[in-house]
Amino acid sequence: MESSLRELVILGSGPAGLTAAIYAGRAGLSPVVITGLRSGGRLTIPPLVENFPGFPEGIDGPTLMNRTMEQAKRFGAIFVFANARSADLRSRPFTIVTDEATFHCKALIIATGADTSYLGLPKEKELIGRGISTCATCDGFFFRDKVVFVIGGGDTAMEDAMFLSRYAGKVTVVHRRDQLRASKILQDQALANPKIGFIWDSVVAEFIGDEVLDGVTLRNVKTGEISQHPCDGVFLAIGHIPNTELLRGQLELDEQGYILTRGPTQTNVEGVFAAGDVVDKVYRQAVTAAGSGCMAALDAERWLALHP
DSSP: OOOOEEEEEEEOOSHHHHHHHHHHHHTTOOOEEEOOSSTTGGGGSOSOBOSSTTOTTOBOHHHHHHHHHHHHHHTTOEEEOSOEEEEEOSSSSEEEEESSOEEEEEEEEEOOOEEEOOOOOTTTTTTBTTTEESOHHHHGGGGTTOEEEEEOOSHHHHHHHHHHTTTOSEEEEEOSSSSOOSOHHHHHHHHHOTTEEEEOSEEEEEEEOSSSOOEEEEEETTTOOEEEEEOSEEEEOSOEEESOGGGBTTBOBOTTSOBOOBTTTBOSSTTEEEOGGGTOSSOOOHHHHHHHHHHHHHHHHHHHHHOO
């Protein structure tokens, strides 16, 4: 599929990219959506999404994303199921290259998201949604009065631990060092919380369980001692990796690689907009990603109207 000049290309097909496609399609822009390797984004991982508005009984992630994609198609969005290999934002029109085609566009929305950092252990990804979670605010409700572990020692880990302490019976933070990396105020709050305990100088060596998580095996990094701990849930809070590698040197990024915007969605390159978790390192929710996708599409539509 060799591209002629397009009004708008959208990189990414999670909540932000698909919402942008709906709004851009309704505006008559016939956006081309390059889905990436995982069509539907990270929301296709959880088996049940209970906090997305409009679904009182909850809905599984893949179904929600498939419905949103069909909605975007209804308004004229064109989907290319491929991964972007390179991007040239230094000249106009912008150029996006996939394995099979080259696309040129006047405006670009980047909604490539951010991947969770995983430990890389056996059973880890198989047990996502079955006791292992990467989002405390998404899944904490399911662990009322349960025993849960939080892996990490930074701000996200402390925020997750305090949030989970509202629901869980006991929260244990596992950190590979003997002191936290989190900001002092978050450390003080977590250390003073009677429902939060700490296991220092330790890492997860194994996840226990087949169909569901039953516990974790920990290894002390100083003594080598191995210990097993039954638990109902493990929350990974060791960071996220924004998918911005092909944009380095062309867009302004922060030290972690997140895209910096001027205003809600405008990047430092005129006509290039960003939305969703590739920008947002605070909320990381499907509904906030969808909202920013809407804003990016409206901003792109207005920019294109001013630059025919």
